[in-house]
Amino acid sequence: MATKLSRRDFMRAAAGSAAAVSLAGFLSPYIAEAAEAGELPPVIWLAGGACTGCAVSLLNCQDPDIQDVLLKVISLRFQENVMAAQGEQAINAIYDVVAKYPGQYVLAVEGSVQIKENGKWCVIGEREGHEVTMLQAVKDVGSQAAAIINIGTCSCFGGLPSADPNPSESRSVADIVKGKPIINVAGCPPHPDWIVGTIAHYLLFKDVPELDSAGRPKMFYGRIIHDNCQRRQYFDNGIFAKNFGEMGCMLELGCKGPIAHCDSTTRLWNGGVNWCVQCGGVCLACTEPQFPNWPIYERMAEMPIGPATTATVDQIGFVLGGAAVLGIGGHLAGNIATGRIGSKKDHDKEEGDN
Amino acid sequence: MAQTIKIDPITRIEGHLGVEVEIEGGVVVNAKSMGMMFRGLELIMKGRDPRDAQQIMQRICGV
Numbered sequence: 437m438a439t440k441l442s443r444r445d446f447m448r449a450a451a452g453s454a455a456a457v458s459l460a461g462f463l464s465p466y467i468a469e470a471a472e473a474g475e476l477p478p479v480i481w482l483a484g485g486a487c488t489g490c491a492v493s494l495l496n497c498q499d500p501d502i503q504d505v506l507l508k509v510i511s512l513r514f515q516e517n518v519m520a521a522q523g524e525q526a527i528n529a530i531y532d533v534v535a536k537y538p539g540q541y542v543l544a545v546e547g548s549v550q551i552k553e554n555g556k557w558c559v560i561g562e563r564e565g566h567e568v569t570m571l572q573a574v575k576d577v578g579s580q581a582a583a584i585i586n587i588g589t590c591s592c593f594g595g596l597p598s599a600d601p602n603p604s605e606s607r608s609v610a611d612i613v614k615g616k617p618i619i620n621v622a623g624c625p626p627h628p629d630w631i632v633g634t635i636a637h638y639l640l641f642k643d644v645p646e647l648d649s650a651g652r653p654k655m656f657y658g659r660i661i662h663d664n665c666q667r668r669q670y671f672d673n674g675i676f677a678k679n680f681g682e683m684g685c686m687l688e689l690g691c692k693g694p695i696a697h698c699d700s701t702t703r704l705w706n707g708g709v710n711w712c713v714q715c716g717g718v719c720l721a722c723t724e725p726q727f728p729n730w731p732i733y734e735r736m737a738e739m740p741i742g743p744a745t746t747a748t749v750d751q752i753g754f755v756l757g758g759a760a761v762l763g764i765g766g767h768l769a770g771n772i773a774t775g776r777i778g779s780k781k782d783h784d785k786e787e788g789d790n
Numbered sequence: 791m792a793q794t795i796k797i798d799p800i801t802r803i804e805g806h807l808g809v810e811v812e813i814e815g816g817v818v819v820n821a822k823s824m825g826m827m828f829r830g831l832e833l834i835m836k837g838r839d840p841r842d843a844q845q846i847m848q849r850i851c852g853v
Contacts, residue, residue: 485829488804489852516801523797550829559826560806561799570827596831596849603830625852720845733841 441466443641450633450655451699463636467509476639478533478541480577481515481587484558484570485597485606486547490588491517493625497632498707505632510639513541516560527561527568534580542638543581545591548598548606549574557604571612578613583638585619586610587631592620592651593725600729610651617644620651624722627703630656650725652697661693661719664701680716690733692721792819798826804853 449462470476483491495502506512512519513533514526521529533541547570550557555571562568578584586609589595597606610618621634634653637645645653662668670676670685677684685691696719700711712719721727730736791814798808806827812820835846 483806485827487849487852489849492852516799516806517804519801522799522801526799526801548829550827557828558806559798559808562796562808596834596846597829599834599846601833603833604828606829624849728842728846731839731842732845733839 441640446637446640447645447655450629450637450653451658463633463640464504464509466640467636470639471509476509476511477582478511478513478537479544479635480513480530480533480541480581481544481546482530482560482570482573482577483516484545484547484560484574484591485550485604486588486590487596488517488546489625490546490623490631491515493623494587494628494631496706497628510635524561524563527563530573530577531563534577538580540582541580542635543574543577543584544587544635545574545578545584545609546587548590548594548604549609549612550597550604550606551612552603552605574609574612578609578616581616583617583619583644584609584613585621585634585638586651587621588626589622589624589722589724589727592622593727595624596728618651619644619647619653622650622652622657622723622725623698624720624727626723627656627698627700627705629703630698648697650697652723656699657697657723659697659699659701661696661698661701661713661721664699665693665719666701666714686713686718688735689718690731690735691718692724692730692736693719694736696721696723698723798824804851 446463481491497505506515506518514530516526519526519529547558549555549570551571555569556567558570559567560570560573586592590597590606591609594602594606594608594611597604598608619634619638621630623630630653633656634645637643637653637655645655648654648657650657662671665671665685667685670683671687675684676688677686678688680686680689687694691713693713701713704711704714718733720732793813794810795813796808796810798810800807800809805825808824808826810822810824811818831846831850835843838846
């Protein structure tokens with residue numbers, strides 16, 4: 437039965453699975469079958485300018501048990517946080533895979549690649565008396581990989597370490613390794629389903645899932661937070677929260693939902709318990725390439741959409757080309773016109789008076 | 791005659807850690823530990839809204 441899973445079925449399951457249905461649980465028999473057939477390529481997980489939050493997010497994968505994923509489903513040959521080997525023995529494990537399975541293994545990268553001083557800002561270990569920098573490792577391992585899966589916004593786009601002024605000269609993996617299939621599982625951190633789902637898709641179909649313009653799998657990043665937000669009705673009715681803990685759309689408090697692509701609104705986190713906005717926080721748009729190069733708690737009336745550029749919400753809508761976002765722009769403009777939202781200046785003044 | 795043992799990376803921890811230990815006659819005589827990664831999050835915080843600190847600085851460590 438397991439082998440009959442078509443790519444279309446997979447996409448449908450991945451995009452549709454909400455809190456009640458565990459994506460990983462749905463996929464596990466298919467993956468287990470592939471594992472038994474000995475068809476699973478080795479995986480090397482490198483961490484650079486990372487906080488290990490993405491690895492911890494993956495460990496939060498509840499069904500199937502993460503222990504089963506790591507030991508039975510994928511052949512994980514190097515992962516600093518869980519592996520027993522250390523020192524040169526650990527580093528050798530990376531290069532053994534590169535030598536034995538050229539063009540057949542999958543490289544997962546967490547964290548940015550720091551290129552300052554030839555990579556000395558991130559040294560992942562020592563081999564034969566020489567430092568191995570993250571920059572060197574990504575070049576060595578990435579150039580021989582079958583595919584690269586970037587786990588988290590740092591390896592996808594540079595992320596937090598590359599925020600202005602980018603002290604460590606952090607780069608995305610795509611800036612370092614060229615000509616390899618790269619999948620960006622963005623997020624700070626990404627949801628375990630997005631990680632497991634993307635890896636599973638690659639393992640089952642030996643191919644990259646359909647990607648959006650930022651290289652993210654469409655099955656998980658095809659929707660905009662604002663469209664499915666539980667507070668959307670407040671936005672449509674022009675009810676805006678002025679302080680945290682109040683009823684209302686949190687646009688004025690800095691919510692970046694209108695430009696954030698992911699399905700947190702329906703998938704929910706921590707085993708389907710809650711998500712960022714439902715627990716009273718603003719969306720940071722952590723899956724977007726520009727994260728966090730904007731004032732996090734200020735209204736996104738003027739957002740940076742590229743180096744040294746600013747744009748209104750209407751223009752962002754135009755750039756994204758999404759009808760939904762255009763709608764937001766129009767709606768927002770309407771709200772401003774009717775005085776339901778003050779202009780940015782007025783808002784600052786109000787805040788100053790408090 | 792001192793013997794030097796160097797272990798880099800130390801695994802099963804968060805981050806990039808290396809340790810160098812000098813041993814003489816079965817006794818540790820010197821030891822160094824090295825944090826091998828620097829992102830400069832403090833430098834990123836410079837000039838930003840103070841409220842951003844709770845989102846930026848919590849990402850020092852995700853464990």
